[in-house]
Amino acid sequence: MHELPQQLANGLILGAMYGLIAIGYTMVYGIVQLINFAHGEIFMVGGFGALTVHLALPDGTALLLALPLMILGGIAAAVAIAVAAERFAYRPLRGAPRLAPLITAIGLSIALQQAVWKWYPDAKKARVFPQFKGESLKILGATVQRGEVFLLIAAPLCMLALGLFVARTRTGRGMQATAQDPDTAKLMGINTDRIIVIAFAIGATFAAVAAVAAVAAVAAVAHGLKYGQVDFRMGFITGLKAFTAAVLGGIGNIYGAMLGGVVLGVAEALATGYIEEIPGMSQFGGGSWKDVWAFVLLILVLLLRPQGLLGERVADRA
Amino acid sequence: MTALLEVRGLRVAYGKIEAVKGISFTVNAGEIVTLIGTNGAGKTTTLRTLSGLLHPLAGSIRFDGKPLTRVPAHRIVALGLAHSPEGRHIFPRLTIAENLQLGAFLRKDTTAVAQDVERAYQLFPILGERARQPAGTLSGGEQQMLAMARALMSRPKLLMLDEPSMGLSPIMMQKIMTTIAELKADGTTILLVEQNAQAALTLADHGHVMETGRIVLSGTGPELLGDTSVRKAYLGED
Numbered sequence: 001m002h003e004l005p006q007q008l009a010n011g012l013i014l015g016a017m018y019g020l021i022a023i024g025y026t027m028v029y030g031i032v033q034l035i036n037f038a039h040g041e042i043f044m045v046g047g048f049g050a051l052t053v054h055l056a057l058p059d060g061t062a063l064l065l066a067l068p069l070m071i072l073g074g075i076a077a078a079v080a081i082a083v084a085a086e087r088f089a090y091r092p093l094r095g096a097p098r099l100a101p102l103i104t105a106i107g108l109s110i111a112l113q114q115a116v117w118k119w120y121p122d123a124k125k126a127r128v129f130p131q132f133k134g135e136s137l138k139i140l141g142a143t144v145q146r147g148e149v150f151l152l153i154a155a156p157l158c159m160l161a162l163g164l165f166v167a168r169t170r171t172g173r174g175m176q177a178t179a180q181d182p183d184t185a186k187l188m189g190i191n192t193d194r195i196i197v198i199a200f201a202i203g204a205t206f207a208a209v210a211a212v213a214a215v216a217a218v219a220a221v222a223h224g225l226k227y228g229q230v231d232f233r234m235g236f237i238t239g240l241k242a243f244t245a246a247v248l249g250g251i252g253n254i255y256g257a258m259l260g261g262v263v264l265g266v267a268e269a270l271a272t273g274y275i276e277e278i279p280g281m282s283q284f285g286g287g288s289w290k291d292v293w294a295f296v297l298l299i300l301v302l303l304l305r306p307q308g309l310l311g312e313r314v315a316d317r318a
Numbered sequence: 319m320t321a322l323l324e325v326r327g328l329r330v331a332y333g334k335i336e337a338v339k340g341i342s343f344t345v346n347a348g349e350i351v352t353l354i355g356t357n358g359a360g361k362t363t364t365l366r367t368l369s370g371l372l373h374p375l376a377g378s379i380r381f382d383g384k385p386l387t388r389v390p391a392h393r394i395v396a397l398g399l400a401h402s403p404e405g406r407h408i409f410p411r412l413t414i415a416e417n418l419q420l421g422a423f424l425r426k427d428t429t430a431v432a433q434d435v436e437r438a439y440q441l442f443p444i445l446g447e448r449a450r451q452p453a454g455t456l457s458g459g460e461q462q463m464l465a466m467a468r469a470l471m472s473r474p475k476l477l478m479l480d481e482p483s484m485g486l487s488p489i490m491m492q493k494i495m496t497t498i499a500e501l502k503a504d505g506t507t508i509l510l511v512e513q514n515a516q517a518a519l520t521l522a523d524h525g526h527v528m529e530t531g532r533i534v535l536s537g538t539g540p541e542l543l544g545d546t547s548v549r550k551a552y553l554g555e556d
């Protein structure tokens with residue numbers, strides 16, 4: 001029997017990471033109706049960008065000093081890839097049947113994995129990532145690793161910054177207008193191409209923060225995710241989960257993405273901890289079934305509330 | 319008079335289907351010019367091409383002395399051409415105030431923008447009363463007022479209105495027409511597309527009748543109002 005507070009904390013941490021990545025899926029979808037399946041790989045590239053900075057720093061640099069630089073390195077790498085993908089892979093396909101960019105996204109996802117595997121030094125195996133040393137913390141009866149605290153701080157801060165950006169700035173308003181009616185946005189003088197690039201860049205920034213946070217957080221949150229290291233496949237299943245979170249929360253809604261992430265993370269943690277306690281379900285518990293339960297949850301939500309938790313039924317007057 | 323807008327031999331197609339088949343007309347500064355015609359005549363297509371949302375097959379567009387044909391849509395409003403599209407197209411999940419702000423997206427003179435917002439509320443008091451509500455909650459007629467007010471927020475030299483009276487009650491319709499006349503009196507040049515030919519021709523200095531992509535008849539407002547074929551086809555007389 002696992003302690004409930006611990007399971008909830010694990011779920012929250014995992015969910016915060018899903019949420020950060022889910023924001024990228026949801027923003028891009030909200031503006032260009034494209035499911036950017038390569039977004040999980042943008043997250044992975046963010047991890048490698050941060051690793052590169054870590055390797056370039058002198059040995060023994062305190063992690064607290066190195067972390068901001070590593071985040072910047074991760075963001076730079078992730079944003080560069082995301083913006084290039086938009087410009088050269090997706091933009092030429094705008095206006096094409098929806099299947100074309102979707103297939104391109106899947107191809108790009110595989111290409112990015114293979115590129116890192118082939119060209120990043122020693123990336124054929126997982127590469128060790130620096131970790132916070134020192135005692136874990138006790139918060140409300142749950143043990144939280146130092147690296148996880150970073151994630152718990154970063155996620156709400158990122159959300160708040162994004163919320164203010166979208167609601168209060170001119171570019172943010174241009175973004176909402178472009179999402180709601182791109183042609184009319186152009187009539188207002190909004191350069192919608194630029195807005196789309198910004199959406200990709202923001203998504204990539206969040207994914208990079210999530211990547212650094214995820215790998216800075218020490219293991220034991222969930223079995224499937226190998227924290228404390230980066231590898232070229234790390235974006236695949238995590239990206240799929242984050243996409244699930246975006247759909248769960250209501251695709252297109254940035255707060256929904258974070259909520260969906262947290263709901264998914266908590267559900268996964270609870271399923272891992274408690275399903276096997278239910279009589280007759282003992283073989284369906286534990287870490288190996290958690291991905292299954294995550295997708296069962298997705299299917300249930302889609303059946304009962306197809307627009308997602310915070311999604312709005314599109315009922316605009318014509 | 320100087321031609322503010324000069325369209326020559328404009329042809330526009332959707333794929334292989336040519337919707338506008340070589341039309342020419344001019345709009346002089348200070349005038350109201352109207353395009354009328356049956357459904358599918360190509361009026362909306364013409365306006366969408368002028369504002370850069372569609373690209374012409376052939377022909378030239380000159381606005382305020384400059385060619386427009388290769389200017390991207392988001393640059394055109396900066397030149398002084400505003401377009402209130404058919405079917406209103408307000409931003410439903412943004413508030414009324416935010417919709418108006420978007421109409422002034424490129425303007426840097428924030429105090430003058432605030433004054434123009436106030437002016438819009440005077441023109442259409444309902445917009446002021448509901449300023450903080452999502453625009454999608456407005457009635458169809460109210461949305462039409464918002465679309466028109468939003469287009470005015472850029473302080474355009476030429477305002478293009480595509481069926482501003484669509485779906486309006488006779489009283490609202492009258493109100494919109496009065497507003498158009500007032501805008502003209504203030505010096506705004508207007509290109510008006512209307513199904514309500516009677517109302518449009520009464521206001522217009524010049525009118526053009528479109529049929530299947532061509533201008534088939536042109537004249538002053540009173541001339542067209544008096545034309546028997548126009549009265550038959552568009553004013554329901556026999």
Ligand SMILES: Nc1ncnc2c1ncn2[C@@H]1O[C@H](COP(=O)(O)OP(=O)(O)OP(=O)(O)O)[C@@H](O)[C@H]1O
Nearest residue numbers: 332335337355356357358359360361362363364404
């Ligand atoms: N997106 C489109 N794709 C293909 N054909 C189109 C498209 N939009 C309009 N058309 C066609 O182009 C022609 C002109 O349409 P347009 O909307 O310009 O007419 P209109 O004069 O504005 O008509 P209405 O009075 O009904 O608004 C029509 O035959 C229409 O079916």
Ligand SMILES: [Mg+2]
Nearest residue numbers: 361362363404
């Ligand atoms: Mg039309």
